Amino acid sequence: MTTTTLSHATATATASPWLLPMRRALALAALGAGRTSPNPMVGAVVLDPAGQLVGEGFHARAGDPHAEVGALAQAGERARGGTLVVTLEPCCHHGRTPPCTEAVIAAGVQRVVVAMEDPDPRVAGGGIARLRAAGVDVVEAVGRSDALRLNRAFIHRVRSGRPLGILKWAMSLDGRTALPNGHSQWISGPAARAWVHRLRAGCDAVIVGGGTLRADDPLLTSRGQRRPEPLRVVMSRSLDLPEQARLWDQGLATTLVAHGPSPAAAQGPAPSAADRTRARLDRLGVERLELPACEPVELLQALASRGCNQVLWECGAELAAAALRQGCVQEVAVVVAPKLLGGMPARTPLADLGLARVDQAPIWHGARTSQLGIDLLWQLEHPHHASDAPLADDPGDAAPDGPPAEDP
Numbered sequence: 001m002t003t004t005t006l007s008h009a010t011a012t013a014t015a016s017p018w019l020l021p022m023r024r025a026l027a028l029a030a031l032g033a034g035r036t037s038p039n040p041m042v043g044a045v046v047l048d049p050a051g052q053l054v055g056e057g058f059h060a061r062a063g064d065p066h067a068e069v070g071a072l073a074q075a076g077e078r079a080r081g082g083t084l085v086v087t088l089e090p091c092c093h094h095g096r097t098p099p100c101t102e103a104v105i106a107a108g109v110q111r112v113v114v115a116m117e118d119p120d121p122r123v124a125g126g127g128i129a130r131l132r133a134a135g136v137d138v139v140e141a142v143g144r145s146d147a148l149r150l151n152r153a154f155i156h157r158v159r160s161g162r163p164l165g166i167l168k169w170a171m172s173l174d175g176r177t178a179l180p181n182g183h184s185q186w187i188s189g190p191a192a193r194a195w196v197h198r199l200r201a202g203c204d205a206v207i208v209g210g211g212t213l214r215a216d217d218p219l220l221t222s223r224g225q226r227r228p229e230p231l232r233v234v235m236s237r238s239l240d241l242p243e244q245a246r247l248w249d250q251g252l253a254t255t256l257v258a259h260g261p262s263p264a265a266a267q268g269p270a271p272s273a274a275d276r277t278r279a280r281l282d283r284l285g286v287e288r289l290e291l292p293a294c295e296p297v298e299l300l301q302a303l304a305s306r307g308c309n310q311v312l313w314e315c316g317a318e319l320a321a322a323a324l325r326q327g328c329v330q331e332v333a334v335v336v337a338p339k340l341l342g343g344m345p346a347r348t349p350l351a352d353l354g355l356a357r358v359d360q361a362p363i364w365h366g367a368r369t370s371q372l373g374i375d376l377l378w379q380l381e382h383p384h385h386a387s388d389a390p391l392a393d394d395p396g397d398a399a400p401d402g403p404p405a406e407d408p
């Protein structure tokens with residue numbers, strides 16, 4: 001590590017004096033993207049009393065040491081009397097690891113600068129209170145909006161009990177996802193498809209419906225950008241699924257098939273398609289998850305309890321509309337290809353959303369556009385994004401069914 005001065009002396013006069021080291025801590029936190037669930041992404045830097053950077057750390061994956069512990073270990077004795085700059089309030093509870101607050105106090109830092117409080121009800125300001133009680137000066141809300149944005153999926157999962165959902169589709173300029181004869185590959189170009197692989201790498205699960213599996217035989221991996229690959233999920237009510245499918249190969253990535261209540265096995269000599277699928281999946285070691293009604297909201301609750309913070313809906317019109325109707329989508333990513341496919345009966349991205357009037361359609365906001373080769377990417381957020389509201393203003397917000405078993 002090269003010695004760098006990141007103290008208030010080098011920050012601009014108008015900004016918080018701790019913004020510069022906080023930006024470094026946020027950049028470190030982002031290195032854990034796609035790997036830390038169910039935990040948040042956290043980064044930390046330690047400055048010695050002269051403002052020299054003497055330690056850096058980030059939370060690399062659930063179960064690994066916390067960011068501040070790594071940064072303090074790197075700094076060693078040089079942390080004494082210095083400043084810890086960390087993107088999330090240090091934890092104050094015993095999980096897999098002892099409370100970080102005790103490591104911070106033991107390191108003898110004079111000051112802790114935090115970007116945001118931890119929404120986890122086991123912390124929720126308790127870490128900051130513990131540090132102050134021990135005589136540590138705590139500076140709050142430095143780089144807070146960036147930290148909230150970075151961890152919006154974690155915040156959403158803690159508050160709602162469901163992972164944040166991103167719905168992605170690719171369509172032609174005239175809003176088609178296939179020709180009238182059903183041909184659909186490829187609507188978007190190679191740059192857009194590579195971007196989707198990166199998007200998957202930041203998600204814990206990628207979800208399609210039985211229709212997409214039957215039509216496209218998708219692979220749904222990040223092409224090795226994330227290891228392990230995100231969980232691949234198929235939702236199917238009929239369980240009438242192909243005998244051969246790339247999703248059945250568990251060597252590349254794990255697949256989960258979520259389905260409705262299993263009907264009694266067919267009577268008579270011929271087993272039903274669902275019977276055959278069940279037997280095949282069990283033989284191949286593909287996990288099955290029975291849901292009471294096979295609805296997106298049930299799947300998300302199950303995925304949250306497995307520690308998923310963020311999921312990607314890559315399904316077709318039917319399941320996408322169901323996910324939207326049930327509030328399972330907080331963000332959309334739409335790739336628009338400069339092509340006209342035409343055809344009145346051609347497929348469009350969404351089935352019926354149950355709207356009676358155009359003014360009932362919520363206006364998605366925060367539009368960001370970027371060019372991906374010849375295609376244009378639109379990214380927007382739902383107006384009622386659960387991670388938007390100030391954390392401190394919302395003490396009564398829905399607590400999850402219980403925190404996931406994993407604790408950093």
Ligand SMILES: NC(=O)c1ccc[n+]([C@@H]2O[C@H](COP(=O)([O-])OP(=O)(O)OC[C@H]3O[C@@H](n4cnc5c(N)ncnc54)[C@H](OP(=O)(O)O)[C@@H]3O)[C@@H](O)[C@H]2O)c1
Binds near residue numbers: 169187209236
């Ligand atoms: N352009 C794009 O970005 C894009 C992306 C994905 C797909 N597609 C295209 O979309 C077409 C497939 O469309 P699709 O609408 O059939 O795909 P889909 O939405 O992925 O699959 C629909 C299926 O999802 C299953 N499902 C399970 N629970 C459900 C629930 N609660 N609500 C609704 N569906 C549920 C059902 O499977 P069972 O029938 O097995 O019970 C249903 O038939 C293909 O042509 C594909 O190429 C395009």
